[in-house]
Amino acid sequence: MDIMKEGEMEKIFKRFSKQTQVIAVAVLALFLTGFWVSSAFADTAAAKTAAKKWVDSEFQPSSLSKADQMKEMEWFIEASKSLQGVEINVLTDGLPVAMYESGPLRKAFMEITGIKVKHDNLGEKDVVEKIQTQMQTDRPIYDIYVNDSDLIGTHYRYGKIEALSDFMAGEGKDVTLPTLDLDDFIGISFVTAPDGKMYQLPDQQFANLYWFRYDWFNRPDLKKRFKDKYGYELGVPVNWSAYEDIANFFTNDVKELDGKRVYGHMDYGKKGPSLGWRFTDAWLSMAGVGSKGIPNGLPVDEWGIRVEECRPVGASVERGGAANSPAAVYSLQKFVDWLKLAPPEAYGMDFWQAGPVPSQGQIAQQIFWYTAFTESALAKGLPVVNEDGTPKWRMAPSPHGPYWEEGMKLGYQDVGAWTMFKHIDLKKKKAAWLYAQFMCCKTVSLQKFLKSLTPIRESDLKNEAVTKLAPKVGGLIEFYRSPARMLWTPTGTNVPDYPKLAQLWWQNVSKAIAGEQSAQEAMDGLAKQMDQVMSRLERMGMEYCTPKLNKKRDKSYWLNLPGSPKAKLANEKPQGVTVNYDELVAGWKKGLKE
Amino acid sequence: MNKIQSNKGWLLVLPVFIVVAFNSIIPFMTIFNYSVQDIFGPGQRVFVGFEWFEQVLSDKDLHAAFFRQLLFSFCVLGIEIPLGIGISLLLPTKGWSVSLCLILLALPLLIPWNVVGTIWQIFGRTDIGLGGAALKAMGIHYNYAGSYIDAWLTVLVMDVWHWLPLVILLCYAGLRAIPDAFYQAANIDSASNWAIFRHIQLPKLKKVLVIAILLRFMDSFMIYSEPFVLTGGGPGSSTTFLSQSLTTMAIGQFDVGPAAAFSIIYFLFILLICFVFYSAFMGDGSNES
Numbered sequence: 081m082d083i084m085k086e087g088e089m090e091k092i093f094k095r096f097s098k099q100t101q102v103i104a105v106a107v108l109a110l111f112l113t114g115f116w117v118s119s120a121f122a123d124t125a126a127a128k129t130a131a132k133k134w135v136d137s138e139f140q141p142s143s144l145s146k147a148d149q150m151k152e153m154e155w156f157i158e159a160s161k162s163l164q165g166v167e168i169n170v171l172t173d174g175l176p177v178a179m180y181e182s183g184p185l186r187k188a189f190m191e192i193t194g195i196k197v198k199h200d201n202l203g204e205k206d207v208v209e210k211i212q213t214q215m216q217t218d219r220p221i222y223d224i225y226v227n228d229s230d231l232i233g234t235h236y237r238y239g240k241i242e243a244l245s246d247f248m249a250g251e252g253k254d255v256t257l258p259t260l261d262l263d264d265f266i267g268i269s270f271v272t273a274p275d276g277k278m279y280q281l282p283d284q285q286f287a288n289l290y291w292f293r294y295d296w297f298n299r300p301d302l303k304k305r306f307k308d309k310y311g312y313e314l315g316v317p318v319n320w321s322a323y324e325d326i327a328n329f330f331t332n333d334v335k336e337l338d339g340k341r342v343y344g345h346m347d348y349g350k351k352g353p354s355l356g357w358r359f360t361d362a363w364l365s366m367a368g369v370g371s372k373g374i375p376n377g378l379p380v381d382e383w384g385i386r387v388e389e390c391r392p393v394g395a396s397v398e399r400g401g402a403a404n405s406p407a408a409v410y411s412l413q414k415f416v417d418w419l420k421l422a423p424p425e426a427y428g429m430d431f432w433q434a435g436p437v438p439s440q441g442q443i444a445q446q447i448f449w450y451t452a453f454t455e456s457a458l459a460k461g462l463p464v465v466n467e468d469g470t471p472k473w474r475m476a477p478s479p480h481g482p483y484w485e486e487g488m489k490l491g492y493q494d495v496g497a498w499t500m501f502k503h504i505d506l507k508k509k510k511a512a513w514l515y516a517q518f519m520c521c522k523t524v525s526l527q528k529f530l531k532s533l534t535p536i537r538e539s540d541l542k543n544e545a546v547t548k549l550a551p552k553v554g555g556l557i558e559f560y561r562s563p564a565r566m567l568w569t570p571t572g573t574n575v576p577d578y579p580k581l582a583q584l585w586w587q588n589v590s591k592a593i594a595g596e597q598s599a600q601e602a603m604d605g606l607a608k609q610m611d612q613v614m615s616r617l618e619r620m621g622m623e624y625c626t627p628k629l630n631k632k633r634d635k636s637y638w639l640n641l642p643g644s645p646k647a648k649l650a651n652e653k654p655q656g657v658t659v660n661y662d663e664l665v666a667g668w669k670k671g672l673k674e
Numbered sequence: 675m676n677k678i679q680s681n682k683g684w685l686l687v688l689p690v691f692i693v694v695a696f697n698s699i700i701p702f703m704t705i706f707n708y709s710v711q712d713i714f715g716p717g718q719r720v721f722v723g724f725e726w727f728e729q730v731l732s733d734k735d736l737h738a739a740f741f742r743q744l745l746f747s748f749c750v751l752g753i754e755i756p757l758g759i760g761i762s763l764l765l766p767t768k769g770w771s772v773s774l775c776l777i778l779l780a781l782p783l784l785i786p787w788n789v790v791g792t793i794w795q796i797f798g799r800t801d802i803g804l805g806g807a808a809l810k811a812m813g814i815h816y817n818y819a820g821s822y823i824d825a826w827l828t829v830l831v832m833d834v835w836h837w838l839p840l841v842i843l844l845c846y847a848g849l850r851a852i853p854d855a856f857y858q859a860a861n862i863d864s865a866s867n868w869a870i871f872r873h874i875q876l877p878k879l880k881k882v883l884v885i886a887i888l889l890r891f892m893d894s895f896m897i898y899s900e901p902f903v904l905t906g907g908g909p910g911s912s913t914t915f916l917s918q919s920l921t922t923m924a925i926g927q928f929d930v931g932p933a934a935a936f937s938i939i940y941f942l943f944i945l946l947i948c949f950v951f952y953s954a955f956m957g958d959g960s961n962e963s
Contacts, residue, residue: 209925619712
C-alpha cells in the first residue's frame with residue numbers, strides 16, 4: 081500500500097464510491113417500485129375484497145348476475161386508480177333514497193374506489209339555493225348535486241352546467257362506465273335539452289298520483305249511497321267532475337265512518353314555497369292548460385309558457401301564453417274550492433305536514449299524492465295498513481280536468497338527477513362523475529329501488545323481485561310498468577329560470593286561497609310577473625334560447641287559435657266518470673302482455 | 675400665543691374608521707352598487723339606474739306590507755308597554771318570590787324566535803294543539819291558517835307572550851331604582867296609589883320606557899321568524915310583513931338588485947323613525963335641564 085501514491089488511492093475510492101452509489105440508487109429504486117407495485121396490488125386486492133363483500137351482502141338482488149356485478153365493480157376500481165385520495169363534496173335532498181345513498185352506498189363507494197366523499201343531505205329548497213348561489217358566483221360549493229330535472233331549461237340556457245353528453249365523449253370518457261346503458265333509464269328524455277344533449281343523469285323518480293281508500297270504495301253500503309245520489313259507480317275518478325262528487329260525498333254526506341270524521345279530499349294551503357310546488361308540479365296540466373306533447377306541451381307547456389323555436393315568448397294570454405287562460409283560472413278555482421272539503425287544518429299545512437295525513441285514516445281520496453310517501457304509508461300499525469302488512473289504499477292515475485285532451489301530459493314526475501357545474505376542477509369532476517354513476521349502476525340500482533321505491537331503470541322494473549313486491553306497495557309497480565307512466569313528466573325546457581319563476585306561484589296563488597283576490601286576478605298577476613322576469617332575461621341575454629317576448633295582442637286573438645291557450649268552456653263540469661280499479665289494473669296487465 | 679396645529683390626532687380615530695368602514699360603509703356601498711343593477715351572475719349584469727327604486731316605491735304589495743307592519747308595531751307597543759308597566763307594579767319587591775317571578779317571566783325570552791313560531795303553530799291547531807282545541811271545545815270557530823283576524827290575533831298574542839317579559843323586566847328595574855325617599859314623602863302627604871304612580875313612578879320610568887319603546891318598535895318593525903313559521907305570511911298577505919317580503923325577494927327569488935333597493939328604503943325608514951324618537955327624547959331632556 082505504501083508504494084501507491086496518494087492520488088491513486090483517492091481515484092480508486094472515488095470509483096468504488098461512484099459504483100456503490102449507482103448500485104445503491106438502483107436497489108432503492110427497485111425496492112420502491114416493488115413496494116409501490118405490491119402496495120398497488122394490495123390496494124386493488126383490498127378494493128376487490130370490499131367490492132365482493134358489498135356485492136354479496138348489500139347489492140342483492142340485482143338485474144345483473146354476481147359475476148357481472150363484480151365486473152362492473154372491477155371497472156370502478158380500475159377507473160378510480162388515478163383519483164385515489166381525491167375528496168369530493170356532494171349535495172342531495174333528504175328523501176329516503178338520498179339517505180340510502182349518503183349512508184351505505186357512499187361507504188361502499190369509498191371502500192371500493194378510495195375516493196373520499198362528503199355527502200350532505202338538505203331540503204330541496206336549500207339544494208336549489210346552493211345551486212343558485214354557485215351559479216351566481218361561479219365558485220364551487222359542491223362538486224356535484226342531485227337536482228330536480230325541472231331545472232333543465234334553466235341549466236341549458238345559462239350554460240353553466242356540464243353537458244354530460246359532451247363530457248362522456250370528451251374529457252370524461254375514461255371514467256364513463258361502459259355498462260351505464262343510458263337506454264335503460266326511464267327518464268332520459270326529461271334531462272335532455274332542446275340541443276339534444278343530456279345535461280343530468282337521473283338518480284331517482286317518483287310521481288304524483290291519485291290515492292284512495294280501496295277498502296272504503298269497495299264497501300257495498302257506500303257504493304250504493306254514492307250511486308243513488310250521483311247515478312254512477314263509486315270508483316277511481318277519470319275526470320275532475322267525478323273527483324269533486326266523491327270529495328263532496330265523503331266530506332258532506334258520509335261525514336263519519338266507524339266513529340271517525342272522514343274527508344273526501346286532502347291538500348295543503350300554507351303560504352310558502354311548497355305551495356308553489358303544488359302548482360308547478362303539473363297541476364295545470366291535469367286541468368288541461370298546455371298544448372299537446374310528451375314529455376311537455378309544445379308550444380305551450382303546463383306553466384303556461386309559450387316557446388317559439390326554443391325561445392320563451394310569453395306566459396300571459398296577451399303574448400300567446402296560458403298562465404292566465406280560462407283553463408289555468410279553472411285549475412286554481414278548483415284547488416280553492418276543494419280545499420274547503422279537506423280537514424280545516426289543511427289551510428295551515430305545508431307539503432311536509434300534509435304528506436302523512438292520509439295515512440292517519442281520515443282521508444278517502446287525494447288527487448295529488450306524491451308516491452315518495454309510499455314507504456311511510458306502509459308502516460305497520462297505521463290505520464291504513466292491514467294486519468298482514470298490505471295497504472288498505474291504492475294509487476291510480478290522476479283524473480283530468482275538462483280542458484285536458486288525448487296527447488297531453490297528465491301529471492308530474494319528479495326526477496332527481498346528478499348535475500355538475502362546468503367550473504369544477506377536472507379531477508374532482510371525474511371523481512364526482514364516478515360517484516354519480518356508482519349510485520345508478522345496475523349493480524346497485526335494483527336494491528336502491530327496493531329500499532326507496534323510486535325507480536330509474538327499465539331493467540329493474542321488469543325484475544322478478546319487483547313483481548313479488550307489487551302486491552305490497554298499493555299499485556306503484558303496476559303504474560310504473562303501465563303505458564300510463566309516459567304521461568307523468570317533470571317541468572320541461574320551456575321554463576327559462578326555474579328558481580326565479582317558481583317563487584312567483586305561491587305568492588300569487590295564496591291570495592286566491594285566502595279570498596284576497598279572485599282566481600282570475602291571481603293568475604293575471606302571476607302571468608304578468610312571469611312576463612316581467614322573462615323580459616329581464618331577454619334584456620340580460622342568455623347563453624342559449626334567450627326569451628324574446630311577443631308583443632301584446634288582444635286575448636281573443638290567441639284564444640281563437642287552435643290549441644293552447646284555450647277559450648273558456650261553456651260547461652266546465654261534465655258528467656262524472658269513474659273506473660273500477662281492479663279492471664283498470666287488469667287492462668294494463670293485458671296491454672303489457674299483448 | 676399661537677396654537678400649534680397637529681393632525682396626528684386623526685390617527686387615533688383611524689381604528690374606529692376602519693371598523694366602521696368594514697362594518698357599515700363597505701356593506702352599504704355594496705348594497706347601493708347592487709341596487710342599480712339587474713344581476714344574474716358574474717358577467718351577467720345590466721345597469722338599470724333607479725329602476726328598482728321606482729319599482730319598490732310603486733309596488734302595491736309592498737305598500738300594503740308597510741302599513742301592515744306599522745299597524746303591527748303600534749299594536750305591539752299599545753299592548754306591551756301599558757301591560758308591562760302594570761305587571762311590573764304588581765311584582766313582589768322582597769323575598770324569594772322576587773327571584774321566582776323574574777325567572778318565570780324571563781323564560782319566553784330564552785326561546786329562539788323560530789322555536790316560538792313552531793310552539794304557537796302547534797299550540798293553535800284545533801286538532802292537536804292545546805290552545806286551538808280549547809277554543810274549539812268552547813264553541814269558538816278558530817283557524818289561524820284560514821281567517822285573517824285569527825291569524826293577526828295569534829301573531830299579536832305570540833309576540834306579546836314572547837316580548838312582554840322584556841318590557842316588564844325593564845320597568846321593574848326602573849321602579850326598583852326609585853329611591854325610598856320619594857315614597858316616604860308621598861306617604862307623609864297621604865298620596866293615593868294613583869298619585870304616586872302619576873307623579874313619582876311614571877316620570878321616573880320615562881327613560882327606561884323610551885328604551886323599551888325603541889327596542890320593541892325596532893324589533894317588531896323587523897319581525898320575521900315567528901310569523902314566517904306560524905303562518906308563512908298568510909292567509910293571503912294578511913301577516914306578510916316587510917322582512918318577509920325582503921327575504922322572499924333576496925333569497926327566494928335571488929333578485930339581488932330589487933332586494934338591495936328595498937333594503938335601502940327599509941333602512942332609511944327605520945333610521946327616520948329612530949331619529950324622530952331620539953330627537954323627541956333629547957328635546958325633552960333639554961327642557962328638563
